Amino acid sequence: MRKIGGSGYHHGNLRRALLDAALEAITEQGPAGWSLRELARRANVSHAAPAHHFGDKTGVFTALAAEGYELFADALERESHDFQRVGVAYVRFALERPAYFTVMFRPDLYRVGDPSVAVARDRARAVLVNGARTLTPGAVADRAAILAAWSCAHGFAHLWSSGALPESMGGDPEETARAVFRVLSGASNADGPPA
Structure with a gap:
């Protein structure tokens, strides 16, 4: 497992966790109602983690x-x-x-x-x-x-x-x-x- 940022949280599959957080956010708020920071918060990882894996919201x-x-x-x-x-x-x-x-x-x-x-x-x-x-x-x-x-x-x-x-x-x-x-x-x- 990999340690993400300074949060002390470990993920076996960070990419999957971020995609699942995005699916959850889209279900709750639609495609425009969230940000990369919101995904990081939902996945309990560093705010830089989504950008590291995906670059941007697109x-x-x-x-x-x-x-x-x-x-x-x-x-x-x-x-x-x-x-x-x-x-x-x-x-x-x-x-x-x-x-x-x-x-x-x-x-x-x-x-x-x-x-x-x-x-x-x-x-x-x-x-x-x-x-x-x-x-x-x-x-x-x-x-x-x-x-x-x-x-x-x-x-x-x-x-x-x-x-x-x-x-x-x-x-x-x-x-x-x-x-x-x-x-x-x-x-x-x-x-x-x-x-």
Whole structure:
């Protein structure tokens, strides 16, 4: 273990502790409501530790975006057989990991061209494209089908997580998402959410 600054506190994995502190701060205060000093305080380390590991706040966001996209791609790949399943995995990720989701879809916060972000983001996009192929006849999904599928999944996840959906649309988010994605795929919606 490494001793950090003069605080006398020891961390086995300081980088992880700082990222966890950032996730906590984003959950509580949003992406703008904290500073590197706040992360240091939350992790109980020297105020210089976050800058040493990440450089600046953008560096923290970049690390979170890369990590978030990796986790996101993993979640989507487990359900990559059709868009209904991919869409539900998308929504589940947004609801279970809201701080990552917030950062990942705010490219103004992080270094979009960072290689670790780009690789993970491209993995997730590939699963979305493959899932969108199940929505259209033939082997190739056109750009409109891909955008429709992505917009539907992202829009639903955002509407649900922000509380913007009327209570009459409530219920179980995954069950409701399945019904929405069945409509997108042209399947019957006989057991969908109430109007």
